[in-house]
Amino acid sequence: MVETGPSADWARKQVDLGRVPVAVLGIASSQGIEDVVAFGTDDGRQATVEDHFALFSVTKPITALTVMRQVERGTLSLGESLGAAVPGFGAGRTDTVTLEQLLSHRSGIADPALDAGTPLREALTSAGQAFYAGSLVQYCNIAFEGAAAMAEWADGRTFEDQLLSLAGDTGAGSLTFDAACNPHTVHGTGTAGLDVQAMYRNRHPGAGLFGTAADLLNLGSELLRDSGKAVRPATLAAMRRPRTTEVSHITTRPAPLRHTGLGFQLPANESELLAKGIYGHPGWSGTEWWMFPEQDRCVVFLTNVLDAPDVGVDTNQLFNAVAAS
Template sequence: MADSIAESGIRRGVYPGAVLLVGNSRGILHARGFGHLTWNRRSAAPTPDSTLWDLASLTKVMGTTAAVLRLVERGRVDIDQAVRTYLPAFSGGGRDEVTVRMLLNHTSGLRAYLPLYRTAPTRDSAIALLYREPLRRAPGRIAEYSDLNFLLLGLLVERVTGQPLATYVRDSVLAPAGLLHTQYRVADSLAARTAPTNMVRGRAICCRVNDQNAERMGGAAGHAGLFATGTDVASYARMWLGMGTIDGRQVYPRALLKMFLTPDPRIPDRLLGWERPEAGKRDDSAFGLLLSEEAYGHTGWTGTQVWVDPPRDLFLVFLTNRSFAPRVTNSIRALRGIRGALADAVVQTVGR
């Protein structure tokens, strides 16, 4: 049933290609590719273990949240300290009260989005604008999902470590977890196996991050920029299911993951980095209706998603290039329905 739902998105014109992976803490139970990398049926067919996908906002959980986890583990960041402790320029106008935790759970008070690339011609000028961005509300009270929170977290990682974000994530997050096919800034030599995410003057664009703010930041940012294969995203999900352990290898301390996964009752749909289903609001949700209340996950603008359901020892990875010339009106809403139906089908098939 899940495969037919994934295929329906191609028939409806929501995305040209996709991969679906389902598994548990012990391994992958099902992995399959669908369609083609473009609408041209002569283009390559995606595969779970070799096709690279622009993860978009999955970068927030696979790159930035994981990097902050590592810094907390090493005693270099306290998530209840003010952000200005690590980024002194982020101060004044109520910003002094914003903590690292508030960036992680989107309660900083910052707006959802700011097109830095339109007014900032350089990375440095974009950062300066970000530091001056006023708060929309008092911090710590209301969650509003915002790319700006994770842009700041990416800068925080760089400031604390003295390394570019891409370097620290590669060496301290991806390599220890065995995620060898996850990277920022994909080389043009890998274009043949990279799913394109956009069309410019009739030409498919791939190997470049789709998010324009991330591109202004040099292709690696806290909110977007990672590319990965389906099997790497599945391995990351397995590591969370294993509470920091994968294939007998301890990647993170169990207690630290438990802290990041402990919900704040005032913010029912947010964990640290992750989102979770909110009771009574699942009819039109990408979580579907059948995943556990303790499930959590994330989605990405380009058409990516990962869900983790600890009570069922189940994960689902569904990666598409929805942003590549969709043939249906409001492809984002159409994909949300597919995501929810897919989650329910997986639970009905393997998760009960």
């Protein structure tokens, strides 16, 4: 195992400077996993490369890949209305919320708290309207419950069964919504007012997955190969196409601005980066999963601190280290 190099040095530095207690850094190519290293100790627990972490919003592109399998099979369309799959949704709304809008944060659904005790499908059905669908961009977790509901409506299997099928097909077999996998404790939840155990119980398709570096690296390697085991090449190309470049954003975190495809995020200011065409997703818990098609690289960074950028974790530094290595 190689424990030196720009990317590994960057991950080690985040632990050494006390920004995060533990970190796992992994690199893969289209040929498979190249390197995984672990650093740090948290309350006596030594980080290892096999550890599960709470992925938070890294869940979103995995959910989107799962749902898009139904689109490429012809059982769903991106223009399909959420109201068709969830008849109680949108009472009083005069607009139509589509699957494309759900996956690109343009649904206009008012987002309930991640740790709310209301069952997700009920929370989706009763959610208010923040704006007319398609007119603005606002990050929305509950929209991915809507996308999951549409996948169930189209296929008949539970959404979790569909996602685990994707995971099994792509070497990501330890992805799970089950907190019994012994993930690392997430720090900062008290300050943020998040009841993380309540969030875990929701098994949220926008934020609830747990996974290992190998899970994300294997899935990322499959996306780089673009062989169709995850989704077909045309489907992946559509998911990487930005859907929010000409639409105003409502955001409480203006930097770094990222545009959204279908489930995937795309850096908006590529002038700060050595690589072009990067796509992937960050998680609130400090997790990162990104593909670099031009460099044939996937990078995974797993840690366990909410709002890691606020304590100095600069992922643009990581992106440039990956691109140059």
